[in-house]
Amino acid sequence: xxxxxxxxxxxxxxxxxxxxxxxxxxxxxxxxxxxxxxxxxxxxxxxxxxxxxxxxxxxxxxxxxxxxxxxxxxxxxxxxxxxxxxxxxxxxxxxxxxxxxxxxxxxxxxxxxxxxxxxxxxxxxxxxxxxxxxxxxxxxxxxxxxxxxxxxxxxxxxxxxxxxxxxxxxxxxxxxxxxx
Amino acid sequence: xxxxxxxxxxxxxxxxxxxxxxxxxxxxxxxxxxxxxxxxxxxxxxxxxxxxxxxxxxxxxxxxxxxxxxxxxxxxxxxxxxxxxxxxxxxxxxxxxxxxxxxxxxxxxxxxxxxxxxxxxxxxxxxxxxxxxxxxxxxxxxxxxxxxxxxxxxxxxxxxxxxxxxxxxxxxxxxxxxxxxxxxxxxxxxxxxxxxxxxxxxxxxxxxxxxxxxxxxxxxxxxxxxxxxxxxxxxxxxxxxxxxxxxxxxxxxxxxxxxxxxxxxxxxxxxxxxxxxxxxxxxxxxxxxxxxxxxxxxxxxxxxxxxxxxxxxxxxxxxxxxxxxxxxxxxxxx
Numbered sequence: 001x002x003x004x005x006x007x008x009x010x011x012x013x014x015x016x017x018x019x020x021x022x023x024x025x026x027x028x029x030x031x032x033x034x035x036x037x038x039x040x041x042x043x044x045x046x047x048x049x050x051x052x053x054x055x056x057x058x059x060x061x062x063x064x065x066x067x068x069x070x071x072x073x074x075x076x077x078x079x080x081x082x083x084x085x086x087x088x089x090x091x092x093x094x095x096x097x098x099x100x101x102x103x104x105x106x107x108x109x110x111x112x113x114x115x116x117x118x119x120x121x122x123x124x125x126x127x128x129x130x131x132x133x134x135x136x137x138x139x140x141x142x143x144x145x146x147x148x149x150x151x152x153x154x155x156x157x158x159x160x161x162x163x164x165x166x167x168x169x170x171x172x173x174x175x176x177x178x179x180x
Numbered sequence: 181x182x183x184x185x186x187x188x189x190x191x192x193x194x195x196x197x198x199x200x201x202x203x204x205x206x207x208x209x210x211x212x213x214x215x216x217x218x219x220x221x222x223x224x225x226x227x228x229x230x231x232x233x234x235x236x237x238x239x240x241x242x243x244x245x246x247x248x249x250x251x252x253x254x255x256x257x258x259x260x261x262x263x264x265x266x267x268x269x270x271x272x273x274x275x276x277x278x279x280x281x282x283x284x285x286x287x288x289x290x291x292x293x294x295x296x297x298x299x300x301x302x303x304x305x306x307x308x309x310x311x312x313x314x315x316x317x318x319x320x321x322x323x324x325x326x327x328x329x330x331x332x333x334x335x336x337x338x339x340x341x342x343x344x345x346x347x348x349x350x351x352x353x354x355x356x357x358x359x360x361x362x363x364x365x366x367x368x369x370x371x372x373x374x375x376x377x378x379x380x381x382x383x384x385x386x387x388x389x390x391x392x393x394x395x396x397x398x399x400x401x402x403x404x405x406x407x408x409x410x411x412x413x414x415x416x417x418x419x420x421x422x423x424x425x426x427x428x429x430x431x432x433x434x435x436x437x438x439x440x441x442x443x444x445x446x447x448x449x450x451x452x453x454x455x456x457x458x459x460x461x462x463x464x465x466x467x468x469x470x471x472x473x474x475x476x477x478x479x480x481x482x483x484x485x486x487x488x489x490x491x492x493x494x495x496x497x498x499x500x501x502x503x504x505x506x507x508x509x510x511x512x513x514x
Contacts, residue, residue, distance in 0.1 A: 153445065154429055
């Protein structure tokens with residue numbers, strides 16, 4: 001049996017659990033608890049250990065999808081979960097003013113992993129921007145990546161949309177090996 | 181068969197009369213359209229603008245009917261001339277004639293297509309021997325858009341592009357554009373050659389505030405327009421052996437995704453590379469790379485590399501190729 005894993009990370013409410021659900025062949029196993037801190041202003045329940053989903057490629061091959069808890073107090077777990085992973089999917093809520101800081105936080109937290117592995121970024125909740133007649137701050141986001149000397153795939157995604165999540169995962173695979 | 185028709189260079193009263201006729205007595209033959217490439221254009225050539233339209237469109241595939249006070253001798257025979265004052269019957273008779281020509285031409289095209297498909301099947305190697313086709317962006321909407329963005333940027337002011345009823349306002353300082361039409365209509369603007377006579381670019385101070393306008397980020401607009409104008413060709417000032425570097429990935433979940441885009445971006449984001457080499461390494465038609473690189477340069481996601489560095493062929497170091505193939509197949513199928 002060959003086992004592989006892909007990690008999903010990002011701030012609270014960015015859509016990690018939902019995106020894993022969009023890709024998974026099984027119902028997501030979530031470790032959710034009632035939010036008690038600032039998170040409860042964003043949502044009632046939040047992931048406290050990890051989310052788990054699975055893509056079964058054939059009888060012998062499985063890709064496990066792990067979602068990290070978003071709160072920064074769990075950041076000791078992030079790189080542990082990422083060890084041995086094929087790649088990292090960062091999901092960032094682009095409707096909040098802290099979008100650049102959030103990208104910075106998560107890229108820094110996974111900097112060791114990112115040196116030798118592929119990372120892609122999905123910008124979620126852009127519908128909230130459109131509703132208020134705003135656009136994604138692409139210039140600032142691209143500048144952030146350019147400053148970090150990173151040329152990584154960064155797409156607008158709806159975590160509920162299977163096509164979006166498939167495209168993001170395709171980009172992750174083709175970032176690792178474009179020749180396949 | 182209904183022919184789509186557009187009326188050009190007419191006085192408001194002639195336009196109203198003729199449009200009224202088409203909507204009533206002519207409705208079984210003609211339908212008014214705002215396409216830039218309708219089946220038929222009816223042009224009043226007794227004015228300068230009409231003459232410009234005639235000279236621009238006379239080599240296009242659109243059939244032309246001209247209205248003028250006197251018969252013109254310097255007009256190609258493929259153009260149907262109607263002398264003023266004219267009657268509705270003459271318009272309908274011309275439409276009938278165009279329908280006959282169109283039916284005959286469609287039949288010929290179908291035959292030619294079938295023949296070419298058979299030839300391609302017989303000689304599949306032809307696809308491998310692709311060469312780069314080039315085009316001049318300055319005669320397309322792509323070139324006009326570039327010019328307008330540069331002007332808006334340089335003069336730090338909004339700039340308006342007007343082509344017939346289509347308006348594109350460029351705000352380089354905000355990195356956005358506003359269109360008075362839906363994004364999907366860009367295809368129409370990119371379909372045919374443009375000249376300065378047909379496309380007006382000017383600075384504006386009063387900006388439109390129509391809530392129905394479409395707001396679009398300039399990189400996205402540039403990407404879409406370049407993809408539509410390139411159609412697998414390379415702008416004439418770009419060489420297929422020059423090295424380019426992809427600095428930023430295009431937003432491929434929302435922008436048009438030309439064929440092989442994810443593969444091209446995956447390889448090209450790793451190091452500077454040239455078009456021929458990317459096509460060869462990925463075993464894809466060079467046209468896919470030409471479309472991608474043209475759009476990436478126009479939307480400021482890529483740039484030409486300074487100097488010529490040695491291209492290091494990408495070698496996969498991982499042993500997971502079989503897994504990746506399975507996973508990609510699965511994602512594409514899902």
